[in-house]
Every structure is written in structure tokens, then in C-alpha cells.
Amino acid sequence: MTDPSAAILSSFSSALASLVARAAPSIVSVHSHRSRASGFVWKPGLVVTADEALAEEGEISIKLADGTARSGSIVGRDHTTDIALVRFDAKDIAPIKLLPEVPALGSLSIVVAAERGAPAAALGTISLTGGRWRSLRGGDIDARIELDVRLRHSHQGGLALNAAGEPIGMAVLGARRVIVIPAATIDRVAARLETHGRIARGYLGVGLQPIKLDDGIGAMVMSVDKTGPSAAAGIRQGDVIVGWNDEKLSGVRALLRALGPDSVGSVVDVAIRRGGEPTRVKLTIGERPEA
Known part of the structure; x- marks a missing residue:
């Protein structure tokens, strides 16, 4: 007789693996002068990644899920919101469509990142939510979302998913906590970076x-x-x-x-x-x- 608990866990595990597999093709590794981060395809040929994890100078390489590497160039970066935009030649990769909503407190979240191009994932919970706030560097963040999850430095820039597998933002390391830069902030800042190359202050x-x-x-x-x-x-x-x-x-x-x-x-x-x-x-x- 099959253990009901084992069946539930197996079903839950399979569901999580399916969500990760669905997001993984759009997740990349970003290598820059001895620094590694993760990122995701925001628009065809454009990757959003964590600015703080990106080196200040040097060449940039984008490593894809299939193991191939492409050269990249910085379109723009905003230190205040921790968002950087990188261009690379891979317009055949489907971009991620971000969901502009804040998940419920206590709900599950999955961070899908990349380690040297290979997909990586971590499961956690939404530990804190709130309204608009200002970062220590002066950036306007449209919503406060914190995760109770372990995040490696090289996984900064990875995609945070809600329990339904919908992308809600970018996971980065904050002061003693993991923070999600929400969809509204990413779309607003990345659009300005794409157009102007910087955020005017x-x-x-x-x-x-x-x-x-x-x-x-x-x-x-x-x-x-x-x-x-x-x-x-x-x-x-x-x-x-x-x-x-x-x-x-x-x-x-x-x-x-x-x-x-x-x-x-x-x-x-x-x-x-x-x-x-x-x-x-x-x-x-x-x-x-x-x-």
C-alpha cells in the first residue's frame, strides 16, 4: 500500500521541478572580471542582472543553459536599485514576462538562478512584504519583498517565482536578508536604461x-x-x-x-x-x- 504522505511529497516535488524547468531556459550566468552573477532574459537580446554582483570593468560573457557562451556589453546600470542591463546576441531565447504583483506573506517562492550556465534552484518563503521603500543608495523600490532562502553570491540576479511559477522579480542579497527587486521596478528602470543608458537623478x-x-x-x-x-x-x-x-x-x-x-x-x-x-x-x- 502506498504511503499517502510519500505520494503528496512526490507530487509536490514534481510540481516544483516542473516550475523550475519552465523558467530555466531564460536564466543565464553573467561572468565579468572574476565576478559571477545570474540573470534572466528580459527582452530579446537583453539580460537583467544584479548590478552589485557585476564587475565595474572588463569583458562580459553570458553563459546559456545549453553551455554555450556569448559576449555581452553593458547597456546601463543603476546602483540605487541594483539593476543592470546587458546586451548579447541571442534573440532566439524567449524573454521572461514579469508579474507585477506582491505575493502573500508566508507563501512559497522559488529562486531560479544559474551556476556557470547550469540551472540552480532554491526553495523558500515570502518572509516580509510591504509598500514602496527607498534603498540605502537612494533608489525607489516599488514594493518590499523579502525571502527566507539561502542565496549564493553568484545567484544574485536570479529569478524569483511565486508558488504558481510566475516570475515576480529579481533576487539579490540585501543587508542580512534576501530581497526581491519587484517587477514594477525592473520594468521601469530597465526601460530607462535601454533608452538612455543611465538613470538621471x-x-x-x-x-x-x-x-x-x-x-x-x-x-x-x-x-x-x-x-x-x-x-x-x-x-x-x-x-x-x-x-x-x-x-x-x-x-x-x-x-x-x-x-x-x-x-x-x-x-x-x-x-x-x-x-x-x-x-x-x-x-x-x-x-x-x-x-
């Missing part, structure tokens, strides 16, 4: 220090880039920024969060205090220079 050209005021919070200008937007607007060292477009400043981080890609070129009304006296300036947000 707003630039004020000042160094700021948060300070407490009797009636709220301010940001003291500690330094001014002489060729930057703030200098052109007449902002000086020692000024205290207290408002932004008729709203009180809630903190330096909130101010920096307003400097996204869409802010470049916009004109803002900045309320400042200079020597204790209120004044206002019009400032045109610039584009942050490349490091």
Missing part, C-alpha cells in the same frame, strides 16, 4: 545637515557646489532650507526623495532662512553628474 549641488528649529525641521547648507543649481539660484553656505514648493520640510531624506528622475529640469520654490530672516528662491533642479 536630480541634483541640488549642496551638502545638507538636518537641524531642529523651534517650529519644525530644517536643512542647513554646509557646502555649495559653485557650478551647481543652488549656487545659480543664490543659495549660500549657512542658509537653512525650511520649505519646498509651499510645504514645510519634513527632513533631509524627504528632500532627497524628491530628486527622482522626473525632477530634473523642474523649477521649485525653496523657502530658506538666512541669518534668521525668511527669503525665497527659485531653483532649477539639475542632473546629478556621473561619479
Whole structure:
């Protein structure tokens, strides 16, 4: 007589293997100057991978599931969201269609990655979910998804699947946890990288220090880039920024969060205090220079 428990486990195991096999052909290894990562075909001839796992220089090789290798080139990379886009000659590989939704807390997730081209997989659970958040490097991430799973460094850039086998994002190593960069963030950032090669960031050209005021919070200008937007607007060292477009400043981080890609070129009304006296300036947000 067949053990019912064994039958259930066998069925469950076969289902997981089927999900991995379905995603594996679109998963690749990305080799760059002694560094290895995983990636997946986002569009024909374009691979999304983890920026942090990608070397800063040197040639790039894309190793496919069949063991063949193709040369690649960086289209663009965004350190703030950990997304890099690589072009290679393999338009015959079917791209992955990402699902723009957040899985339920506690549900199963499979990370499908590659190790020297060969498919690799790990099973875990969705350990934390939440709304939009900002990375330590200042990138806007559309949803917080954390995984309770073991992830090798070379498996960063692998594809995270939900329990139905649908791709929900890219698995990367965060601070003491595995994070999924969600579909909405990948599609938004990768599309800009494909078009422009980089993600533009707003630039004020000042160094700021948060300070407490009797009636709220301010940001003291500690330094001014002489060729930057703030200098052109007449902002000086020692000024205290207290408002932004008729709203009180809630903190330096909130101010920096307003400097996204869409802010470049916009004109803002900045309320400042200079020597204790209120004044206002019009400032045109610039584009942050490349490091």
C-alpha cells in the first residue's frame, strides 16, 4: 500500500521541478572580471542582472543553459536599485514576462538562478512584504519583498517565482536578508536604461545637515557646489532650507526623495532662512553628474 504522505511529497516535488524547468531556459550566468552573477532574459537580446554582483570593468560573457557562451556589453546600470542591463546576441531565447504583483506573506517562492550556465534552484518563503521603500543608495523600490532562502553570491540576479511559477522579480542579497527587486521596478528602470543608458537623478549641488528649529525641521547648507543649481539660484553656505514648493520640510531624506528622475529640469520654490530672516528662491533642479 502506498504511503499517502510519500505520494503528496512526490507530487509536490514534481510540481516544483516542473516550475523550475519552465523558467530555466531564460536564466543565464553573467561572468565579468572574476565576478559571477545570474540573470534572466528580459527582452530579446537583453539580460537583467544584479548590478552589485557585476564587475565595474572588463569583458562580459553570458553563459546559456545549453553551455554555450556569448559576449555581452553593458547597456546601463543603476546602483540605487541594483539593476543592470546587458546586451548579447541571442534573440532566439524567449524573454521572461514579469508579474507585477506582491505575493502573500508566508507563501512559497522559488529562486531560479544559474551556476556557470547550469540551472540552480532554491526553495523558500515570502518572509516580509510591504509598500514602496527607498534603498540605502537612494533608489525607489516599488514594493518590499523579502525571502527566507539561502542565496549564493553568484545567484544574485536570479529569478524569483511565486508558488504558481510566475516570475515576480529579481533576487539579490540585501543587508542580512534576501530581497526581491519587484517587477514594477525592473520594468521601469530597465526601460530607462535601454533608452538612455543611465538613470538621471536630480541634483541640488549642496551638502545638507538636518537641524531642529523651534517650529519644525530644517536643512542647513554646509557646502555649495559653485557650478551647481543652488549656487545659480543664490543659495549660500549657512542658509537653512525650511520649505519646498509651499510645504514645510519634513527632513533631509524627504528632500532627497524628491530628486527622482522626473525632477530634473523642474523649477521649485525653496523657502530658506538666512541669518534668521525668511527669503525665497527659485531653483532649477539639475542632473546629478556621473561619479
